[in-house]
Amino acid sequence: MRRQTYDVMDLKALRCFYVMIQQESVSQASIELGISPSAVSQQIKLLEVYLQTKLYENRGGHIRITPAGERVFTFAMSVFDELDTFEQALKEGESAGEICLSAHDSVLRYLLPDKVKIFCQECPLVRLRLLSRPVEETLRLVRSNELDLGIVAQRELPKELRFQAIKTYPSCLIMAKGHHLTDAANADIYSVLTKEALDKYPLIFQDSQQEGFRLTQVLANLDLQRSASLEIGTVNALKHYVSLGLGIAVISTLSINAEDKVNLEVIELPTNLDLGSCYGIVTRHDKRKDVLLSRFIELLLS
Numbered sequence: 001m002r003r004q005t006y007d008v009m010d011l012k013a014l015r016c017f018y019v020m021i022q023q024e025s026v027s028q029a030s031i032e033l034g035i036s037p038s039a040v041s042q043q044i045k046l047l048e049v050y051l052q053t054k055l056y057e058n059r060g061g062h063i064r065i066t067p068a069g070e071r072v073f074t075f076a077m078s079v080f081d082e083l084d085t086f087e088q089a090l091k092e093g094e095s096a097g098e099i100c101l102s103a104h105d106s107v108l109r110y111l112l113p114d115k116v117k118i119f120c121q122e123c124p125l126v127r128l129r130l131l132s133r134p135v136e137e138t139l140r141l142v143r144s145n146e147l148d149l150g151i152v153a154q155r156e157l158p159k160e161l162r163f164q165a166i167k168t169y170p171s172c173l174i175m176a177k178g179h180h181l182t183d184a185a186n187a188d189i190y191s192v193l194t195k196e197a198l199d200k201y202p203l204i205f206q207d208s209q210q211e212g213f214r215l216t217q218v219l220a221n222l223d224l225q226r227s228a229s230l231e232i233g234t235v236n237a238l239k240h241y242v243s244l245g246l247g248i249a250v251i252s253t254l255s256i257n258a259e260d261k262v263n264l265e266v267i268e269l270p271t272n273l274d275l276g277s278c279y280g281i282v283t284r285h286d287k288r289k290d291v292l293l294s295r296f297i298e299l300l301l302s
Helices: 011-023 026-033 037-051 067-093 105-111 113-122 135-143 182-187 195-200 213-221 235-243 291-301
Strands: 056-059 062-065 097-103 126-132 149-153 161-169 171-176 203-206 228-232 249-252 264-268 277-284
Touching (some): 011 026, 011 062, 062 067, 097 105, 097 291, 105 113, 105 126, 113 291, 228 235
Parallel strands (some): 097 126
Antiparallel strands (some): 056 062
């Protein structure tokens, strides 16, 4: 009989034959497969019809496999081994992949570690790429779909990007421990943020491509001109210079930890001077989020 082009070997029938030969019994195969002995026999008969050859003989309850059956059994073994491997790889693939994000140094150091730790425990096969890039570069990479997401302080964004807030951090004035301005700043922050005081004690700015706009905004709110003696690339370097008494600075409380409070005076700014910074996730509106990326974003927002 000519076989139709759309006819294919029935894997259920092949499995029945494979298990029967392994168990050396139709009845044992039925127990293993969870179907009746007659169903096992029927499936194997269908396989024999499809292959147009006798695969085994049952004499007195004893199974004797034919030479053709030997070849089919070897073939079945390779097929089901491959299927098991494929299914396992598919399952692992659901929890493997890569997520790439960009943020400035403060976010990578202070905002992300706890979230990343949880995610890595949940999804150990995922590769996380955490890049340190200036804000404008982060936005460009997200827009061009070279990044899965960016984390930046809230700002105006191109129309194809969306912002999801994570948390707002107040701003603070920092100076070296025991600085002469400490008591005055704690009593009245405005007495320190004057032209006379700032002429006497140098200002240290962070690189404007990172977060340097914060101190500029505070000065603008006080009708003061920017006159910086130092501009430093990373917030950690900035804090070190401040701790050495080389100047004072305004930074986000995001970048303040317990160790900093040992070496620095930290005075939170009133909200009428600075509302602080709301950090959040930037993605493309049309970004396709798989299970892993959705979970990572969920952790960031929690």
